[in-house]
Amino acid sequence: MRVLRTGVSSVAPHPHSEPAWLDTIMKGDCVAALNKLPSKSVDMVFADPPYNLQLGGDLHRPDQSKVDACDDHWDQFESFEAYDAFTRAWLLSVRRVMKDDASLYVIGSYHNIFRVGAILQDLGFWIMNDIVWLKSNPMPNFRGKRFTNAHETIIWAVKSKDAKPTFNYDALKTFNDDLQMRSDWHLPLCTGSERLKDDNGDKVHPTQKPESLLYRVLTASSNPGDVVLDPFFGTGTTGAVAKKLGRHFVGVEREQTYIDAATARIEAIEFGQGAGLEMQKGKRAEPRIPFGNLLESGMIEPGTELTSANGKHLAIVRADGSLKSGSFTGSIHKVGAMVQGQTSCNGWTYWHIKRGRKTSPIDDLRQEIRSRLRA
Amino acid sequence: MRVLRTGVSSVAPHPHSEPAWLDTIMKGDCVAALNKLPSKSVDMVFADPPYNLQLGGDLHRPDQSKVDACDDHWDQFESFEAYDAFTRAWLLSVRRVMKDDASLYVIGSYHNIFRVGAILQDLGFWIMNDIVWLKSNPMPNFRGKRFTNAHETIIWAVKSKDAKPTFNYDALKTFNDDLQMRSDWHLPLCTGSERLKDDNGDKVHPTQKPESLLYRVLTASSNPGDVVLDPFFGTGTTGAVAKKLGRHFVGVEREQTYIDAATARIEAIEFGQGAGLEMQKGKRAEPRIPFGNLLESGMIEPGTELTSANGKHLAIVRADGSLKSGSFTGSIHKVGAMVQGQTSCNGWTYWHIKRGRKTSPIDDLRQEIRSRLRA
DNA sequence: GGATCACGTGAATCTGAGG
DNA sequence: TCCTCAGATTCACGTGATC
Numbered sequence: 001m002r003v004l005r006t007g008v009s010s011v012a013p014h015p016h017s018e019p020a021w022l023d024t025i026m027k028g029d030c031v032a033a034l035n036k037l038p039s040k041s042v043d044m045v046f047a048d049p050p051y052n053l054q055l056g057g058d059l060h061r062p063d064q065s066k067v068d069a070c071d072d073h074w075d076q077f078e079s080f081e082a083y084d085a086f087t088r089a090w091l092l093s094v095r096r097v098m099k100d101d102a103s104l105y106v107i108g109s110y111h112n113i114f115r116v117g118a119i120l121q122d123l124g125f126w127i128m129n130d131i132v133w134l135k136s137n138p139m140p141n142f143r144g145k146r147f148t149n150a151h152e153t154i155i156w157a158v159k160s161k162d163a164k165p166t167f168n169y170d171a172l173k174t175f176n177d178d179l180q181m182r183s184d185w186h187l188p189l190c191t192g193s194e195r196l197k198d199d200n201g202d203k204v205h206p207t208q209k210p211e212s213l214l215y216r217v218l219t220a221s222s223n224p225g226d227v228v229l230d231p232f233f234g235t236g237t238t239g240a241v242a243k244k245l246g247r248h249f250v251g252v253e254r255e256q257t258y259i260d261a262a263t264a265r266i267e268a269i270e271f272g273q274g275a276g277l278e279m280q281k282g283k284r285a286e287p288r289i290p291f292g293n294l295l296e297s298g299m300i301e302p303g304t305e306l307t308s309a310n311g312k313h314l315a316i317v318r319a320d321g322s323l324k325s326g327s328f329t330g331s332i333h334k335v336g337a338m339v340q341g342q343t344s345c346n347g348w349t350y351w352h353i354k355r356g357r358k359t360s361p362i363d364d365l366r367q368e369i370r371s372r373l374r375a
Numbered sequence: 376m377r378v379l380r381t382g383v384s385s386v387a388p389h390p391h392s393e394p395a396w397l398d399t400i401m402k403g404d405c406v407a408a409l410n411k412l413p414s415k416s417v418d419m420v421f422a423d424p425p426y427n428l429q430l431g432g433d434l435h436r437p438d439q440s441k442v443d444a445c446d447d448h449w450d451q452f453e454s455f456e457a458y459d460a461f462t463r464a465w466l467l468s469v470r471r472v473m474k475d476d477a478s479l480y481v482i483g484s485y486h487n488i489f490r491v492g493a494i495l496q497d498l499g500f501w502i503m504n505d506i507v508w509l510k511s512n513p514m515p516n517f518r519g520k521r522f523t524n525a526h527e528t529i530i531w532a533v534k535s536k537d538a539k540p541t542f543n544y545d546a547l548k549t550f551n552d553d554l555q556m557r558s559d560w561h562l563p564l565c566t567g568s569e570r571l572k573d574d575n576g577d578k579v580h581p582t583q584k585p586e587s588l589l590y591r592v593l594t595a596s597s598n599p600g601d602v603v604l605d606p607f608f609g610t611g612t613t614g615a616v617a618k619k620l621g622r623h624f625v626g627v628e629r630e631q632t633y634i635d636a637a638t639a640r641i642e643a644i645e646f647g648q649g650a651g652l653e654m655q656k657g658k659r660a661e662p663r664i665p666f667g668n669l670l671e672s673g674m675i676e677p678g679t680e681l682t683s684a685n686g687k688h689l690a691i692v693r694a695d696g697s698l699k700s701g702s703f704t705g706s707i708h709k710v711g712a713m714v715q716g717q718t719s720c721n722g723w724t725y726w727h728i729k730r731g732r733k734t735s736p737i738d739d740l741r742q743e744i745r746s747r748l749r750a
Numbered sequence: 751g752g753a754t755c756a757c758g759t760g761a762a763t764c765t766g767a768g769g
Numbered sequence: 770t771c772c773t774c775a776g777a778t779t780c781a782c783g784t785g786a787t788c
Contacts, residue, residue: 080496080497109505110492110502110504110505110530111502113489113492113505114488114489114490114491114492114493114495114496114530115489115492115493115496116489117485117488117489117490117492117493118489118490118492118493120489121455121489121490122455126763127485127486127763128521128763129485129521129522129524130484130485130488130528131522132507132509132526132559134507134509134559136662136748137748138557140555141555144542144544144545144555145542145544146503146504146531146542147504147506147531147547147555147556147557147558147595148555148556148557148558149504149558150557150558150559151507151558151559153505153528155485155489156522161763164765164766167520167521168695169519169520169778170519171695171696171697172522172667172695173519174667174695174696174697174705174706175665175666175667175670175695175696175697176665176667176696177663177665177666177667177706177707177708178706178708178709179665179779179780180515180516180519180522180523180779180780181522181523182513182522182523182525182780183522183523183524183525183526184507184509184525184526184559186662187671188672188747188748194673211671211673212668212671212672212673213671215670215671216667216671219667219694219695220522245677245694272677272694274678275678275691275693275699276676276677276678276679276691276692276693276694277677277693277694278693278694278699279693279694279695279697280693280695280697280704280705282519282777282778283776283777283778284765284766284776284777288767288775288776290775331774331775332775332776333774333775333776334774334775340439342439344435344439344774344775344776345439345776346775346776346777346778347775347776348775348776348777349776349777371702374702425761426761426763427763428761428762428763429762429763430762430763430764431762431763431764432764434762434764435778436759436778436779437777437778437779438778438779440758440759442759442760442762442764443759443760444761444762445761445762450761483761484761484762484763485763486761486762486763510760510781511781511782512759512760512780512781512782512783513760513780513781514759514760514761514762514779514780514781515760515778515779515780515781516762516764516778516779517762517764517778517779518764518765518777518778518779519764519765519777519778519779520764520765520778521762521763521764523779523780524761524762524763527761563781563782564759564760564781564782565760566759566760566781566782566783567782567783567784568783568784570760578759578760581760581761582760582761
């Protein structure tokens with residue numbers, strides 16, 4: 001097995017003992033190569049498996065005029081069966097090396113993606129989303145017999161229903177001009193200077209994916225320092241973007257031509273690091289401040305009156321940090337829920353306090369404490 | 376079996392002896408009902424089968440209102456095996472009644488579409504395209520745990536590789552401003568007055584499809600006078616659009632409530648009244664370019680410094696498209712507002728980037744991406 | 751009467767830390 | 770592993786009331 005070592009490790013050494021396969025391309029068959037990795041060792045997988053476009057040839061028989069539906073069915077079963085076996089094998093290998101909360105992204109077209117998706121489900125993977133990559137510049141349908149095939153499908157799956165994968169929701173929302181990122185991604189094809197060409201000017205790989213696609217996948221489901229596996233490495237788009245974004249990679253590839261192109265490509269990239277890689281964090285990342293802290297710190301006195309935003313509900317703050325509203329007592333959340341007759345409530349944003357002439361949510365006080373803590 | 380006869384036949388009599396089932400809704404199980412149709416008797420099929428959604432508990436919006444989920448009994452299956460068996464059964468029944476060159480459209484989501492697609496292939500169907508219906512107004516992801524599920528997938532398949540289905544290429548191209556119709560269709564959900572409501576104002580069917588979707592399907596793959604089958608008729612969108620466009624329909628439906636609603640709906644339509652209408656187009660607004668696109672496309676590197684026009688304020692671009700300026704972080708718009716102490720700001724014109732000796736607003740970069748997309 | 755705003759709602763596999 | 774409970778979380782668009 002040939003192994004590529006890029007300069008990555010010297011730039012960003014793994015904190016502990018760095019495994020030999022990190023930031024390398026393993027040459028060989030996908031299943032055989034993955035067997036050399038420890039189980040539960042990667043944080044994310046991006047897979048661009050063969051689409052099996054030649055499948056059509058298998059279906060075409062020379063004496064097709066005599067083929068009846070039953071024989072036709074048999075032919076297809078045979079060749080789909082082979083693709084399914086291949087798919088099950090690599091998915092099982094990938095599954096073994098995935099950490100329990102790792103994310104798997106698989107891209108494909110209508111030729112193969114339905115089989116991949118069904119097998120994923122059969123193997124116990126849990127689908128989080130399917131995503132459509134809409135190509136702004138697809139190849140037209142020359143014969144005018146179908147719709148222009150203008151998209152590919154990406155399946156985001158995890159190992160089980162209970163997995164808690166990385167999902168940088170706030171980062172993606174900020175990325176998308178403060179709107180939730182949707183399941184449709186409008187991105188151009190890989191063309192121009194990004195497309196790797198050989199000495200003859202021919203494209204090195206027939207289906208090189210654009211870096212923008214990997215950028216979005218890695219931003220969504222990985223963190224700096226994570227290990228990203230690509231079992232069909234090709235010309236190394238996954239590795240290139242991983243290195244740019246400060247992630248480690250490991251690739252598997254059978255063709256030496258692709259390995260050579262990918263190696264040169266990745267070596268020319270600088271490992272990303274620094275403040276530029278920090279991502280927007282949500283409220284959950286902030287330290288938890290119990291409501292009692294507002295009393296301890298003197299920001300609120302026992303006996304203070306809180307109101308709902310519309311002023312309809314009143315509550316008194318008691319010395320232990322509980323509220324009393326009529327016959328209801330309990331935490332800010334519980335009392336907020338009870339006065340509204342609901343099952344849950346975010347007391348921080350529901351209850352308001354009068355400060356001077358203005359009324360503001362007690363969440364503002366929490367923010368003041370948090371900024372004090374940071375200082 | 377209850378049979379609905381609409382007024383269609385009197386308006387557009389079938390040339391030969393018109394079968395009793397034409398322009399009717401057959402009540403009952405899909406397979407049993409289809410057994411009563413002659414083989415090779417329909418020109419097109421549109422199928423909207425149960426999606427096999429697997430919902431956890433209740434889901435509430437941030438304002439505490441409860442999402443009215445699709446939890447109907449007909450959408451519940453015990454296992455993937457059960458769903459697969461159901462799918463194989465109805466697809467085989469449909470296959471028998473399809474003419475050799477008939478088109479089959481099946482719509483689904485990631486819960487079921489991969490299984491449907493794989494089974495289609497296993498049964499010998501030939502996939503022509505997969506089409507994505509991009510919803511302009513999907514339900515958001517309220518908990519921020521996934522991408523907004525903003526699309527559904529439609530598979531267009533025929534009975535065999537050799538089938539020559541109807542495809543009204545030129546009509547579609549004309550509809551699409553002289554561009555080939557692509558595999559991504561941007562259409563809004565079925566809402567407003569089009570959505571059927573009962574006396575309580577509740578929706579009659581949880582998953583009524585928009586007529587615009589059927590309009591496009593029927594225009595693409597059928598001709599006036601053709602017979603269109605919908606084995607999961609629901610509230611009859613397929614029948615309604617078929618009648619408007621001068622196609623005959625035949626539907627199968629188990630629930631009397633849906634049959635009643637569909638009957639009334641279709642009877643109110645005049646045969647062929649919509650045939651001269653121009654097809655509903657998706658909005659072709661200028662594509663929205665989120666700031667993150669500038670990073671994925673490599674136009675801006677993480678760590679780049681942006682300034683306000685007067686140079687007073689600086690900010691660092693981070694990999695996720697967020698800015699960091701002092702202790703402020705967020706989108707270009709939010710940070711622009713914060714550094715100025717204002718409530719809102721157009722980050723595109725506020726922030727500037729140095730390119731060579733010149734400093735220009737980042738909006739210039741956005742324009743470059745737009746022109747690239749147009750090219 | 752036109753503009754504005756509050757409100758409702760859509761095929762959804764929708765929490766997680768701590769005890 | 771289970772239970773408890775703090776507390777985080779939404780976009781587009783149509784309708785109808787109000788100004």
